[in-house]
Amino acid sequence: MSDTVFEPKILGFLCNWCSYRAADLAGIARIKYPANIRIIRVMCSGRVDPTFVLSAFAQGADGVMVAGCHPGECHYVDQNYKAMRRYAMLKQMLAQMGLEDNRLRLVWASAAEGQQLAEAIEKLVADVRELGPLNWPKSWEENGHRLEAIQNIAREHAEAMEVPQ
C-alpha cells in the first residue's frame, strides 16, 4: 500500500449460500479485487443486525458491504427482503448521523456471480476511497447532510402527525 493513496477498510457481511460462495468463486477464478475488504460469513443477509453495521463504522470501518442472494432466490425463502428493509433504514440513519450513506452498500450476488461481486467490491472501495476516511467528529462539523437530515426528521414527524382524510 502506498502512503499517498488512502486505503479504506471495508467490512463485508456475506451470506453463506450465495455471496460467500460468489466470493469463493471469484477466488477460484482468480478474479482480482482490492484487498481492502474483510469478509465475515453470516448464514443469511437477514442475520445482519443493523447494530453490526453501526458497530463496524464505530470501530473504524470506512465502508460496509452487506451481500445476499438475489431477491426471490434466498436460501431461506425471503429473508433477504428483511435485509433490504434494514438497509433502507440504515441508509437513512447514516445520513441523519451525518455520515455519507454511500459508505454502506447492499449487493445481490448469486453463487455464480463471482465476477459481479468482485466488481461491486471494486466499486465500493473506489467510492469510499474518494470519500476519504470515516471521521466522525469531522463529518459532524463539515457534512451538510447533517442539517438536512435533521430537517428531514422534523418534516417526517410532521407528516406522520397529519391525520389522513
Add this chain to the structure above:
Amino acid sequence: MAERVGIYVCHCGSNIAGMVDVEEVAKWAGVAIPDVVVARDYKFMCSSLGQQMIEEDIKKEKLTRVVVAACSPHLHEKTFRRACQNAGLNPFLCQMTNLREHCSWVSTDRLAATAKAKALVYAAAERVKRQQPLEPMPVKVNPTTLVVGGGIAGIQATLELADAGYKVYLVERSPSIGGHMAQFDKTFPTLDCSACILTPKMSEVGQHENVTLLTYSELEEVSGSVGNFQVKIRKKARHVDYDKCTGCGICIEKCPRKVIDHEFEAGLGYRKAIYTPFPQAVPRIPVIDTESCIWFTRGKCQACSKLCPTQAIDYDQQDETIEIEVGNIIVSTGWNLFDCTKLPQYGYGRLANVYTNMEFERLCNAAGPTNGKILMRDGKTEPDSVAIIHCVGSRDSRHNEGCSAVCCMAALKFGHLVLEKTKAKVYSFYIDMRPNQKAYEEFYQRLLEEGMIFVRGKVAEVTDAARQPSEEGKLIVQAEDTLLGKQQRYPVDMVILMGAMEPQADAKELGLKCGISCSMAGWYTERHPKLDPVATMTDGLFVAGVCQGPKDIPASVAQGAAAAARVMGMITKGTVMIEPIVASIDEEECSGCRICNNLCPFNAIEYDEEKGVSRVVTALCKGCGTCVAACPAGAITGAHFNNQQIMAEIRGALWDAAPEAKEEPAAV
C-alpha cells in the same frame, strides 16, 4: 479462565504462500493476538501430517480453541472439525478463515494481502474464543427416495435404488418416461438402437414392485430437510382412469382428431387427441389433450368413452395433489432444445428443408414419421446433399456460451446415417471437432474414411437466393473455410442445425422449490465441480444427467447411478447429523411482542399464549438468524452465529482500524 487458542496458517503449496507472507502471519499471530498459545504455518494443513500436528497440539498444549487459516470452510471445515474431534475437542470450537479464496487468489499486492490475512486471522481468533461447544442433532433418514424427471438419468437412478430394495417415487412431467433418449434412432458411437436399450429399462421401471411411477405429474412444493422431506405432487388430469385402463389402445385408434405432434415427433408427425407419446410408452395409459379433443372443445364426439371396453375414460377427472414423504431427492430434469428460429440467418422455420437435430432424429428413426427414410419436406425426395451445421446457439456469446458437448458426435452419427441410407454427399461445418470420450475419436476417423466432408468454419448464412444456375432450387450454405482461408458457397438439398442443449425453461423455478442454485448458464450447481459432482449445496438433494450440465448418455447414466449410490449411502447409514445452527429464545428475556413470529418463513416460531412468550420449534428452524437480528429484547440467540461471536469477529477484523475503540462494547 482464558481460552488457549491455536492458530494454523496453511501455505496451500504456493496458493496462499505465493501472495501472503504466511510465516509472518503465524509469527505475528503468536505475539499480537491475546490468548494465542500456538501459532504455526505448514505447507498443507489439510494433509494427514497437518491434521496430526493440530491434534497433537490440542493434546499437548491443552488447546481449547483452534483457528485454521486456509481455504474456504465450504471445502475443508469438515476436515478440521473432524481433526479437532479426534483430539477430543468439540468440532464447533474450530473456526476456519478463508485466506485462499478470499485473500491470496484475489489479491495482487503481497503487502496488502498479508495485512488482510492478519485481520482475517485476528477476526477468527476473536470469534473462536466466544464459540460454544455444540452437538449435531441426529435425524432418522426416510428410506424412500423421490426422483424428479424420467429421462435416462432418472430411470437409471430409480432402478439402482429399487433393485437395492428401496422404495422410489419417480415423477415425470410428460405422459411417459423415456425422455429425449426415447426419440433417438441410434446412439453414438456404437450405433446401437436407442429404443432397444432404453425400452427394457423403461418397462422394468413400470413393473418394479419398489417403484411408484407418477407420470403426467409435476412437483409442486418441497418442505422439510434432509432425511425427511415432505413433497407435494400435482397429478395432472389424464381424463383416463389409471386403474381401469388396460392400455389396449382402442381409444387412440378410434379418436377422430389428429393433431401435429410437437413434442415426441418434433412437429414432423401426427398424434391423436387422446394419445400415448409413442407406442412403447410407460405407462401405456393414454392422456387426453383437452385443447384439441373434440369433446372438450366442442362438446361432441365421446368416441373414446363409447368404445372403451373398461369404461376408463373420465372427462370430469380433475388435477389431484398428493403428498409424499421421502428422505432424499434426486433431480434429473434434463434439457430443452435451443429455439433455432432465434438465428434467422440459418432459415429455420422459413426454409422448408432446414431441420433441427431433434427433427432429424425423428426423420431417421425407423418408428418415425417417414419410417426411417431420409426424405425432404415433400415426403418423397431423397436429398442429394446434406449440410450439418454445428454449434447452433452453443459456443455463442449471444445465446449459450458453453459447448453442448454431444453435438459433434451426434453430427457424426447423422453423417453416418445419411451416408448409409442415401447416396447423398454430407458436409459438416464445424468450429472444432470434439470427439473426446472412449471410442469417439475412432468414430470420427471412421466418418473421415466413409467420406463425410468436413469444412472448418462457422456458417454465415443459409439462403435459397441462387447466384448461379447450379444453385437454382438449392439451399446455399455460405461459410468461410478457415483452413483454405476462403469464403465458399455450398449448394445442398437439406440442412441440419445442431441446436444447443439448454436448461429447462423452468429449471430455476424448480431449483428454488428444492433449494438448488443454477449457474449463470442455468444448469444446476453441484456441491463441488470436481469432487462432488452429484451432490448439491442442500443436503439430501442430488442432481443427475443434463440438468447439471450438457453430457451424453453414458455420462448421464453414470451420474444417475452415482446419485443413487449417494442416496443409498444415506439410507444405509440410517441417521444423518444436522448442524445445530438454530435459534433459541430465552423465555426470561422474551417480552412476547411477537415480532419474530411473522418473520420466520418456516413457521418455526410458535407463541405460547399462556406464558406470553414465543418459542422456536427446533426441528423446523433452518438457522438463518433473521429473528435473532430482529428481536428488540435481544432474547433470541442464534447458535454459532450469536451476537457476541459476530461482534467479536467485527472487532477482530478491524483490529488495526481504530486503536482507541478496542474495548468490548456492551452486549447488543
